Amino acid sequence: MNSSIKRSLLISVPALFMSLLSVAQTAIPDSMTYVYKLYGQTRKYTVSFSEKNDTLYLDWGIMRNMKWQSGRYVMSPEARTGATLLSYLQPVDGNTAALPEEELFGIVSRSVYKSLKNDGKCRFDSRTFRLADTRRHAGSFRLLHAVSADDDTEMWILDNEDLPVIWSMQNNPCGVNWQISSSLPVSEAQISVVTDETIRKELGENPMRAGGIYFAYPYGSMDYPIGIPAMGTPAPEGYTPVYISHYGRHGSRYMMNESDYIKVLEPLENAASASGLTPLGNEILRKLNILWSEAEGSAGELTELGAGQHRGIAQRMYNNFTSIFTSGKRVEAKASTVLRCVMSMNAFCGQLQKTAPSLSIDAKSGNRLMSYISYTSPELRAFSAEDMPWQADARRFEQTTLRPERVMSSVFSRADVRPEDEISYYKALFRVILSIQDTDLGLSLPSVFTPDEYFSLWKALNYRMYVINAACPLNEGKGPASASSLLNRIIDDADSALSGGEVCASLRFGHDTALIRLLALMRIEGCARVETADSRYHLAWQDYRVSPMAANLQMIFYRNSEGHVLVRFLHNENETHIATSAPVYNGVYYDWDVLSKELKSRIK
Template sequence: MSFIKHSFFIQFLIVAILLLIFSPLSLATMMTSGSKTAYHYVKQPTAVPAGYQAFYIDHIGRHGSRYISKAKYEDIAYKILVLAEKNNQLTEKGKLLLTQITTIKELNKDHYGELSDLGRKDISLISQRMLNNNPTVFKGQKIAVISSTSPRAKETAEIFINTFKTKYPNLNVHQQPEDQQTLLRFFEYSPAYAKYKKNKIIKNTLKSLENAPKSIEMSENIARLIFTSNFIHQLNNGISLSENSIVKTQNFVLAVYQLYQELLSFSPPLLADNHLDFSGYFTKDQLLWFSTVVTAKNYLQIGPAFDSNGIQIKIAAPLLLDMLKTADSAIANNNIDANLRFAHAETVSPLATLMEIEGTNIVANPVSDYPSVWQADKIIPMAANIQWIFYKSEQADQPILVKVMLNEREVHLPLKTNDYPYYQWDELKKFYKNKLNNWGLTDQGVVLKWLNKIK
């Protein structure tokens, strides 16, 4: 065997072994994990137009991978399994599942909602790439930072800016006051949006997916791997865990699937060390369907839903306006390297749709077809981010250019350009300002009032 062939064979063998060892993070898993997907970076170099160099970045990012935020699904799965165990109605696979969920409970104990080690690592790597890939942007003069009041968003901000502080110890970090949460948690300041989230159409749509014949049939098939037939009969009729909690077979299976998604917040070595692997309980078709059921809530509440200009998207207008204003200020004054913002999926997703980034704003009909036009794992994975990178020419008469990246991938915008992925700033700004003007938002000083009134 020649050296080249031998080398190729060894590389192929290594990749195959890694996929077997780390099956919870295989490509199939990446496709079925929705907004719980761990961040995945793919290098995408595009030559900068001749005579141009980057000089400023406007950024909004989601916190990194986290521990499960609430014990709800963990409790449902655990309590049902314990009940079955007490009555000697668990299969061998059921006993293994109970052991795994007991381990998960121990791992999550005292850490609910916190960043995981994988999340911390991903955030650090994103900031390092931002610094290394844009050497002409970061001159150590000043960066402005604001984060959501959430502890995991605050920690994400700290990790991110530490990269810059390490290189520039005297860097001027301007920490914007937390009272500007209308820019990042706008979803909490709009009465119309609060009403929208609770409307019957959304509730009924989600229920119809959870209780669809496909959900019920798949849930029963999975339950047969875990319980005896007698217990499945009880579960089909509903088991009461409390006064307000009746759990049926599909509720239990969806809870287990939610935990399956949450496992992606942990690193492959941690999963392997703790023998955590739910892949034996789901087929690929089942994973795809349950992902559709679970992620529908994101699509409807923070995605294009039934109207890509609906209230769930309009509320991101204050953040878009702020990005336009801060960019204009940076261009005019040349005194800041970057504006960095850290928040949540509920912040990033509406902004991406509002900007009409390709793949974020198409309405699906019927709703169950949404994965074909809107994929949460590509738009709002853990550590999701939108970066506007600005470029200026050595020649004063040339236009400012901007490249928009979603999760460090170059994206198409609804504008014409001869230099994709670079767009002329004046044209991009005009397009978005016209959109905001049509909704009556022109002044940052009236954002709270605007959010209170917008429908």
């Protein structure tokens, strides 16, 4: 900042701090107002910042009792660098308050900002804050949404290292909250608040979503499509697509183990032999025997529906980005050694080859690929063990959440023929019935569970996937960190393809856990939310959104005539956002040079 010229925050930020960012950033206005909520009262302060020799001055003013009152806060260079406390010193007319080195007023220090940006968490004002998202913007400037792990406090911080202003503070237990008001429109990429009502509505519209990771891909298959993904945002002028980087979960499969089916069928068969099933119980037994006759000997394998899902995704990829798949270009495809992943790759690549016969496709699988295609660190394996303390908490959550009595009595006509562990059976029955959607059998058992039961069972199954693999604080980053080798490979492959020009697409086929971890590590929208209370895990993260069968992340790279590269993200073929400080164009096109360096910094 030019020390000889006093400037307001809203002039100095774009003129000096943002000089290296995209010219597409919105110009910032000349004035701003802090709208304070002080212990139930509203106060509006006009505020400006200025600097001299790295000392920061905050000048404030307010009209009170028909008189203009004003004052100043002074923040030292040391405070700007490393302070960890927020000053609550009330403004006094005519007073210049020199704050101690450990305190700041209205901003966070550079060290706090960097910790939040680079590590996804920071320690500030005697609390631990975690980066929840960057959905909200002030004009084109991102606001870092920081949520306290210790109470309900939330902050939105201007994404700028030199002057990380706290744009909004809410739910502060000290009773001091504020929101900056200016001519910059505050917007959000999409609605960020998920409620019980939101989820209940979605499960009501399609109860199959309650299957979570068994939810069949929402756009159907090649032969039986279900709708189409939303239209994307046009690329900035002069940019054309040149390369695609992809990671896809295998398509719909049978349940992982034959014991999953047998655990449900045996009690039903035993009860039937003792005339202990209700009419609904007999219907369930009949239809699950049809399912078992197809699944027996094929546990864990890809279904025909699963193969069709990948053919459909491949065809839409080609239709949307035909100019990428030109003659002479090469597609590199890699798959996990697990058969369902190899079959998914074959279905995907087969459809591409059928559509573009001149395309060169190099498809491989092998043990040496598993170090990144599907890697679980020893630390995460240990954390996932059944004897870990959090597992006992998960079981307690199920005991207090699940109510199997109604279903048990609707299936079994007598108490003496019911399974001994009713909650365990209730969950197993739910999983097997919801897995029917991953076949082409056309069976249906919609009347077994009520809307409340769909909701509670889904919450219980969603719990463990979130704790182990996503951004749940309990795993201390072990889940996302297991995707580090995958993210590193994605970045290196992209840089190599962009510099070489021969490879037009890198396709990878793996598993739900690997994709969930990757999305959390990258901080893809809706996939990296932090929640400490297990009663709210389901509000932070929903498995049916993040990783249904055949779930995928596509990174579409664009380049202009000057060689500048942008990247756009598609999660399950829908445009999405990523938490980053990289310049953004048209709302969803990110500067790859800046973003790739930031993503590298997230690799553990």
